[in-house]
Amino acid sequence: MRVVKEAEERRNEILDVAEELFGTKGFDNTSTNDILEKVGIARGTLYYHFKSKEDILDGVIERITGQLMAAASQVVSQEEVPILERLTKAILALDVDTSIGHEIMNQVHKPQNALMHQKMQEQLLSGITPIITRLLEEGIEQGIFHTDYPMEAVEMILLYANTVFDELLEQSPERKERRMEAFVCNVERLLGAEPGILRKAIMEIFEKQA
Amino acid sequence: MRVVKEAEERRNEILDVAEELFGTKGFDNTSTNDILEKVGIARGTLYYHFKSKEDILDGVIERITGQLMAAASQVVSQEEVPILERLTKAILALDVDTSIGHEIMNQVHKPQNALMHQKMQEQLLSGITPIITRLLEEGIEQGIFHTDYPMEAVEMILLYANTVFDELLEQSPERKERRMEAFVCNVERLLGAEPGILRKAIMEIFEKQA
DNA sequence: ACTATAACCGACAGCTAGTCGGTTGCGATA
DNA sequence: TATCGCAACCGACTAGCTGTCGGTTATAGT
Numbered sequence: 001m002r003v004v005k006e007a008e009e010r011r012n013e014i015l016d017v018a019e020e021l022f023g024t025k026g027f028d029n030t031s032t033n034d035i036l037e038k039v040g041i042a043r044g045t046l047y048y049h050f051k052s053k054e055d056i057l058d059g060v061i062e063r064i065t066g067q068l069m070a071a072a073s074q075v076v077s078q079e080e081v082p083i084l085e086r087l088t089k090a091i092l093a094l095d096v097d098t099s100i101g102h103e104i105m106n107q108v109h110k111p112q113n114a115l116m117h118q119k120m121q122e123q124l125l126s127g128i129t130p131i132i133t134r135l136l137e138e139g140i141e142q143g144i145f146h147t148d149y150p151m152e153a154v155e156m157i158l159l160y161a162n163t164v165f166d167e168l169l170e171q172s173p174e175r176k177e178r179r180m181e182a183f184v185c186n187v188e189r190l191l192g193a194e195p196g197i198l199r200k201a202i203m204e205i206f207e208k209q210a
Numbered sequence: 211m212r213v214v215k216e217a218e219e220r221r222n223e224i225l226d227v228a229e230e231l232f233g234t235k236g237f238d239n240t241s242t243n244d245i246l247e248k249v250g251i252a253r254g255t256l257y258y259h260f261k262s263k264e265d266i267l268d269g270v271i272e273r274i275t276g277q278l279m280a281a282a283s284q285v286v287s288q289e290e291v292p293i294l295e296r297l298t299k300a301i302l303a304l305d306v307d308t309s310i311g312h313e314i315m316n317q318v319h320k321p322q323n324a325l326m327h328q329k330m331q332e333q334l335l336s337g338i339t340p341i342i343t344r345l346l347e348e349g350i351e352q353g354i355f356h357t358d359y360p361m362e363a364v365e366m367i368l369l370y371a372n373t374v375f376d377e378l379l380e381q382s383p384e385r386k387e388r389r390m391e392a393f394v395c396n397v398e399r400l401l402g403a404e405p406g407i408l409r410k411a412i413m414e415i416f417e418k419q420a
Numbered sequence: 421a422c423t424a425t426a427a428c429c430g431a432c433a434g435c436t437a438g439t440c441g442g443t444t445g446c447g448a449t450a
Numbered sequence: 451t452a453t454c455g456c457a458a459c460c461g462a463c464t465a466g467c468t469g470t471c472g473g474t475t476a477t478a479g480t
Contacts, residue, residue: 004427004476032468042429047469049427118324149392156396159373160366182362189399214445214458242437252460257438259458422480429474436467443460449453 011049011059013039019060026113027057057116065123068094072128076135083139084201090132091161094124109166121162129154136191146192153190160186221259221269223249229270236323237267267326275333278304282338286345293349294411300342301371304334319376331372339364346401356402363400370396 005013017038021030032053036046050056075090108117133154139145147153160183168176181199188198215223227248231240242263246256260266285300318327343364349355357363370393378386391409398408 002428002475007427010427031466033466043469044430044471045428048429051469053468114324114328118327147395149388149395152389152392153396155374156366156370160369163369164365178359179362182359185357185359186363186366186400189402190396192399212444212459217458220458241435243435253438254440254461255459258460261438263437424479425477427474427476429472431471433470434468437465439464440462441460443458445458446456448455450451 007049010041010045014041014046014049014056015059015063018056019063022057022060022113022116023107026107026110027116028113032056057119061116061119061123065120065127068124069127069131072131076131082201083135083142083144084198085205087132087135087139088198088202088205090128090135091157094128094158094161121159124162125155125158128158132158139191144193144197147190156190157187217259220251220255224251224256224259224266225269225273228266229273232267232270232323232326233318236320237326238323264325267329271326271329271333275330275337278334279337279341282341286341292411293345293352293354294408295415297342297345297349298408298412298415300338300345301367304338304368304371331369334372335365335368338368342368349401354403354407357400366400367397 014035018030018035021034021038025034032043032046035056036043039046050059071093072090075086075093078086107113108120129151133151136145136147136150136154140147140150164179168179171179184199184202185195187193188195191198224245228240228245231244231248235244242253242256245266246253249256260269281303282300285296285303288296318330339361343361346355346357346360346364350357350360374389378389381389394409394412395405397403398405401408
């Protein structure tokens, strides 16, 4: 049976299926056949909407990073919220599984998904760094942070957060906590903030939620 | 014509060719046929020595990281050299193309080589972090560094160095210099060293070489 | 009702990684 | 020196993959 749909709708159907399969089986272990069968279309149709398998991956990643960046932007732009709180929330939005992260975030860190991980990291770094850097500069004006290299500090923080936090998942709770403490402390140092001030801000956020 | 060699010799021949091809064309774009033709062996022979294409990649990476780690260890163990100098040299040994790095280091950062990059990073991080952490702890005892989280700080530094420095290659000289300054400054902060002290140490090393 | 075209189809080509049963050189043993 | 066993080697073959292409059909606009 033949069903005709508008290009963008079909495109999104394909991306939905691809995102799920890439997220559960990984990019290399998902064949284009897996995708087109699950969508219920023929081979030619798939390649009518995407020029290659990698092009599909790019589409999936673009959708996700777009959503993540929008979320981060939204957090950062809330000028009535204290800077430290905005900073924390913006960083958390990237790692903790928000409603956006989906399954992908879990699988993205396995060696089989190296390409996905790298592309995602590239997009996120280049897209989110300027957003958070702006926030940081605001904090510098307010005298909360002190650094001559805000952008480079942000890069370092995001890169570390994006790479190491996932290996953390299968660690013991004590190690996890120590890692978090270390991370917070290192962030404070990089940003030139008063020691302990970020830790305090984070705890306040969690108390507020409880 | 049939030539018989000892297993380890053949294995190294294969690794030599694979390293060159992976380094110039990337892992995905190198077929097992490319390798076995260049070595001059049959298909079955290749799979007699390696159980899969990925197994070959692992072999290549293991050889390189092994050499890099040995070089770093050697630097760190020179107890008569000041700590700051050893630290600098140990980190530089990883990025600047030493005689070890070969061609691979240039290609390792392209998106097509994501798997290579990831495996290499994993090996390097897990292998070199403890080596440099030990050095850092020595510096803490001497009162040069101050941090409660030496290992995590080292992780952050190595990760950043390994990821960002290569993108740096195609930047303008001014940007490059600024990046280096920022990096040095951020390292000082993470290690809890006196501001400017690492920068001074680095300049002394370069002057000594000149 | 007609037509242009966007969306769709599926057979096919060309490549790939990995398997397997068979072969050969070589060192050990007697 | 004769022969025996095994490590090293061979290459045809399988199964599966991505991407192509000429042809087909639904639908929107006239």
